Amino acid sequence: MIPDFKGHHFVKDSKLGGPILGHHCDQCGLKASLRPDGWMDFHREDKGILVAVSGETMLADSPVPSCK
Ligand SMILES: [Zn+2]
Numbered sequence: 001m002i003p004d005f006k007g008h009h010f011v012k013d014s015k016l017g018g019p020i021l022g023h024h025c026d027q028c029g030l031k032a033s034l035r036p037d038g039w040m041d042f043h044r045e046d047k048g049i050l051v052a053v054s055g056e057t058m059l060a061d062s063p064v065p066s067c068k
Pocket residue numbers: 007008009025026027028029030066067068
């Protein structure tokens with residue numbers, strides 16, 4: 001799962017199955033895909049992927065924008 005960071009609170013999307021676990025922030029709607037290799041893709045539906053972050057990166061130091 002994706003821990004809280006920068007004000008985001010990610011919850012798992014219940015409808016999606018398969019190897020990629022979809023998440024979304026329940027406060028700002030930012031989406032994140034947790035991949036089997038540990039990378040996380042953060043994206044918005046209208047802009048595509050914003051940034052991909054290795055699971056070994058501290059999320060607080062990542063380029064992911066803060067929650068509003
Ligand atoms: Zn957020």
